[in-house]
Amino acid sequence: MSDGVLTIADRIHNKLDDLTRAERQLAHSILENYPASGLGPLAALAKGAEVSVPTVARMVQKLGFNGYPEFQAELREELKAKVQNPIAKHDTWAEGAPSGHVLNQFTDAVIDNIRHTLGQIAPAKFDEACAMVADQTKSLYIVGGRVTHTLAEYLFLHTQVIRPRVTHVQSTSNTWPHYLLDVAEGDVFVIFDVRRYENNTLKLAEMAHARGAMIILFTDQWRSPVHQLAHISFSSRIVVPSAWDSAATTMLLVETMIAAVQNIDWDGTKERMERLEEMFDQTKLFRKFT
Amino acid sequence: MSDGVLTIADRIHNKLDDLTRAERQLAHSILENYPASGLGPLAALAKGAEVSVPTVARMVQKLGFNGYPEFQAELREELKAKVQNPIAKHDTWAEGAPSGHVLNQFTDAVIDNIRHTLGQIAPAKFDEACAMVADQTKSLYIVGGRVTHTLAEYLFLHTQVIRPRVTHVQSTSNTWPHYLLDVAEGDVFVIFDVRRYENNTLKLAEMAHARGAMIILFTDQWRSPVHQLAHISFSSRIVVPSAWDSAATTMLLVETMIAAVQNIDWDGTKERMERLEEMFDQTKLFRKFT
DNA sequence: TTCGCCTTGTTACAAATATAACAGAATTTT
DNA sequence: AAAATTCTGTTATATTTGTAACAAGGCGAA
Structure with missing residues (x-):
């Protein structure tokens, strides 16, 4: 809405009385399925409204535009603004x-x-990934890189409470090959890899893949090369006004996943949490009140 | 929608792997503000995505259209269907x-x-906190707890690039008293403490405070007891439909702080980043392309 | 009925837009 | 390390698309 706050639909309504018969016919046709029809070629619009081509051109000028292309450009702007969430x-x-x-x-x-x-996320894929993470018959490995290890750690911290057999692997450390010793067919890897994609992480993914492990990948919009090996990939938009990328969106996905996974076997989760509480009580790590 | 149930956005997603670098760049640009950008002239789309005109034409063909106009026509159909369907x-x-x-x-x-x-955040307070974090004449200590150490780590990782004299203290470890040996009057502590508030963290804060350090606190809406000692506090809402609390909002604040701090002495930050890049190059830790 | 004005459509032209062909650059393969 | 292949952009051409000029049709007033 380049000038003022009036949409084109508003402007058409306002002008409606000043329009001629053919023009009014056209106007209604435009509003009929707005804004799609106005975004096509002029001739198509004319045909759809059963008026002649110049009629369209003239009305567009009456609405205050310098030509049909200008009219379309503003329609697109409007659409852009509209799609952007309120x-x-x-x-x-x-x-x-x-x-x-x-x-x-x-x-x-x-x-x-x-x-x-x-x-861009298919809910079905997301559910599938959560089921994989929750599957206690398989071992779960969580892998982070230089920056993403914080996210990996966060996921690890919570899944560890929910289920047994969880391992946190830091691809930046050179001890990670040790962790791969016990990997069995069907084990699940959750791998974080965003720009700048790390060679270590890719190598680790390749080895895991070669051993028949399933890979769930959290990456960015440009997609880590790991995604070709991954069973399921989630790509987050990470651009922010900063020299670094944002991890907030990926964090949101991770938290959502944690929430979903804990519900898959809620009784088990609850029981484990209670046991953890008991242990905390004994260590007096936390304050009892406030 | 016109043929089958696949939107163009879906089709782009499916094809994403078969696309080349420039095409993928274009694809993301289209999805960026979908569908508006695809409804403009081909040249404008190309310019917006920073690719050449024929790249657009080619990708449109890869998607299975007979030409750009056909592609646009389907986009309009999709839009029409979408608007009609509440x-x-x-x-x-x-x-x-x-x-x-x-x-x-x-x-x-x-x-x-x-x-x-x-x-609930006063921008002035936020700016003040950023200035404190950026002040290189003082040492900076970053403190996290059991869960929040991931956030602390994240902040540490970035501030470490921006400035010298940054220390990450884990209150869960019992080695933290060592770190307090060198604390001087006016040094800055960034402390993370959310439910369940940790005794260790409070003790650490008390000692730092006693030595004349300034405390910036990230806590939740109920406020950690540390806030009475803190110079500046930020409280995040952390309630989500899950057994655990959400760190996403606090993450957002942390990232914003990083962005603000890096700008305070941008020249210095840039210079340090470049040096870091050089070292990365030598270790070959990252992939050079894509 | 006839004149004049306003509206509408047809045709012709100009501008823009999309496609095709080509050449250089980059990447992968041998 | 060289060759082949793939990818990308520049230039040129053909087509589409919008606009302007003109002519025909309709409607109201005298």
Whole structure:
């Protein structure tokens, strides 16, 4: 909506009385399935409305555009703005912060990333991945790289509570080959690999793959080379106004996965959590109150 | 939608592996603001994706269309169908997921958390905290707990690139008192403490405070007891439909802080990053391309 | 009924847009 | 390390698409 807040549909409505018979016919045709019809070629629009080509051209000028292409361009802008989620719209997040403040810029970017990422995930694949992670008949290996090991660690920390036979492998350490000794056919690897993709991680993935392990990959929009070996891949958008990439979206996916996995065998999870609590009580690690 | 049930976005996704570098770049650009960008002229799309005009033409053919106009026509059909079908409304994040799916529930909760959290942060305080973290005349200590050490680690990893004199202290380890030996008046502590608040972390904070250090605290909405000692506190909302709390919002804050801090002395940051790159090159840790 | 104006459509032209052919660059294979 | 293949971009051509000019048709007023 380049000028003002009026959509083109609004403008057509306002002008409706000033239009001639053929033009009105056209106007209704445009509004009929808005905005799709207006985005096609002029001739098609004319034909659809059963008016002549110049009628379209003239009406577009009456609406204040310099030509049909300009009209289309604004329609596209409108569409773009519309598709972008209402939440991402310029609510300023931190009240009182100038909208150019890092807090706002960054948050906008992350919300945007989340939206794009979630839009590309097939729920069925996600469920399948969760089932694999929950499968206690197989061993589970979690692999992170230089930066992503924090995410891997986070997933490890929680899956460890949920189920036995979980191992955290750091591909940056050169001790990782030891961990692969016990890998059996059908074991599950959750691998994190985002830019800059690490050679170690790829090698590890190849070995795991060669031994018949199943790979679930968390990567970015450009996709780590590991994805060719992976059974299931999830790619997050990670671009933010910073010299580094954002891990927030991937973190969200990981947390969601944890939530889903804990529910698959909730009784078992609950029982394990209670036992863990008991042990915590004995170590007096946590405060009892507040 | 016109043939079969596959949207063009789906088709692009399926083909993604068969595409070349430039084509993949283009594909992402199309999905970026879909479908608006695909409805403009071919040249504009090419320019937006920073590829050449024929690359677009070729990819469109790979997707199985007889030409760009045909591709556009189908996009419009899709749009038409989508607008007519109220169920296709954009309130569901992961399209095709029943709205009760974990992916949607969890994401909704996190977005909500972000809104609440950001709404309560005073930008001035945030800037002040960033300045403290950036101040290279003081030593910086980063402290995490059992779960939050992943966040602490993440912050550490990046601040370490930005500036010297950064230390990561794990309060869960019993070696932490050693780290406090060198603490001087005015040194800065960034402490993470969320439910369940840890005794170790509180003790550590007390000692740091006694030595005249400044404390920046990342906690949750109920606030860790450390906040009474803290110079600046940030409380995140962390409730999600899961047995555990969410770290995603706090992660967002941490990343924003990293972005802000790197800008305070950008020249210095850049220089350090370049040196790091050189060292990476020598270790061949990362893949050179893609 | 006839004149004049407004509206609409047909035709012709100009501009833009998409496709095809080619050549250089990059990547992979031998 | 060289050759072959694949990929990518530049240039040129053909087609489509939009616009302008013009002519025919319709409608109201005298």
